[in-house]
Structures are given as C-alpha cells and as structure tokens.
Amino acid sequence: KFIAPVQVPEQVKPEEGINLGVEGGVAGGVEGGVPGGVVGGVVGGLPDAPAPVTQAVRVGGQIKEPKKLKNVNPVYPDIAKQARVQGVVILECTISPQGRVTDVKVLRGIPLLDQAAIDAVKQWVYTPTLLNGVPVPVIMTVTVNFKLS
Numbered sequence: 001k002f003i004a005p006v007q008v009p010e011q012v013k014p015e016e017g018i019n020l021g022v023e024g025g026v027a028g029g030v031e032g033g034v035p036g037g038v039v040g041g042v043v044g045g046l047p048d049a050p051a052p053v054t055q056a057v058r059v060g061g062q063i064k065e066p067k068k069l070k071n072v073n074p075v076y077p078d079i080a081k082q083a084r085v086q087g088v089v090i091l092e093c094t095i096s097p098q099g100r101v102t103d104v105k106v107l108r109g110i111p112l113l114d115q116a117a118i119d120a121v122k123q124w125v126y127t128p129t130l131l132n133g134v135p136v137p138v139i140m141t142v143t144v145n146f147k148l149s
Contacts, residue, residue, distance in 0.1 A: 057129075059138055070123070070124055071124060072123040074113075085113060085146070087113065089108070090108040095137065099127055101122050101125075113144075121144065
C-alpha cells in the first residue's frame with residue numbers, strides 16, 4: 001500500500017553512489033556511452049584482437065607451405081664425392097615471419113652430406129606465411145637431394 005506525501009518536495013536529491021553519466025547527450029546516443037564517442041559504437045569498445053603468434057606454427061591444414069623465392073643448391077663435399085656418397089637429407093626448418101630460415105634440424109641425414117644441406121637451406125628465402133593476415137613463423141620439412149652425375 002502506497003501513501004501520498006503530505007508535502008511534495010520541489011526538488012528531489014539524487015541518491016549518492018548512482019552514476020548518472022553526462023548530462024545532456026546526443027540523439028541516438030547510448031546510455032553509459034562516452035562523450036564524443038563513435039556513432040554506431042558499442043559500450044565497452046571492441047573485443048580484444050587475437051594475441052600475436054610468437055611460437056612457430058607447423059605447415060599443414062589451414063597453414064600452407066610458403067613458396068620458395070630464393071634457392072641455393074648445396075655444395076657437394078669433395079670427400080662425399082670421392083666416397084661416392086649420395087642420397088636425401090631431410091631437414092626440419094623454422095621460417096621467420098620475414099621468410100628467412102632461422103633454425104634447421106636434421107631429421108634424417110647422411111653424415112658426409114648433412115652440413116652441406118644445412119648450409120644451403122639456411123640461404124633459402126620464402127614468402128611470409130600469413131595467419132589471420134599476419135606474418136608468422138612456420139615450421140616445415142624440406143628435402144635436399146644429393147646425386148652424383
């Protein structure tokens with residue numbers, strides 16, 4: 001049950017602790033918005049952008065292998081030629097966001113040919129690999145063939 005006041009106050013004081021925002025505002029504004037804000041904006045702003053990728057991602061699925069822009073053939077070591085050693089060296093490489101080979105690890109090697117393969121691959125240059133439109137480091141496997149003629 002409500003009872004009407006005996007005397008109506010001329011002005012009602014706002015309660016302490018309630019944020020009434022900025023007086024006035026603009027047509028189409030949002031309650032709790034920022035003065036001079038963006039038309040069509042939302043309270044609280046935009047959601048955070050995805051965190052930048054700092055660890056290398058592996059080629060596969062949505063991550064496409066970068067294209068090689070610069071190839072350097074390995075120098076066949078004399079001792080390997082004399083021993084008639086030939087075959088395939090398989091390497092795991094990390095490609096920087098700029099397309100440079102920064103890290104090389106031998107997955108399957110031939111002792112007399114491994115270093116020649118590593119030295120050549122470290123000079124290769126690739127197109128940057130993009131993830132959500134941003135260049136990222138990528139890990140991929142490469143093979144280097146050594147064949148005597």
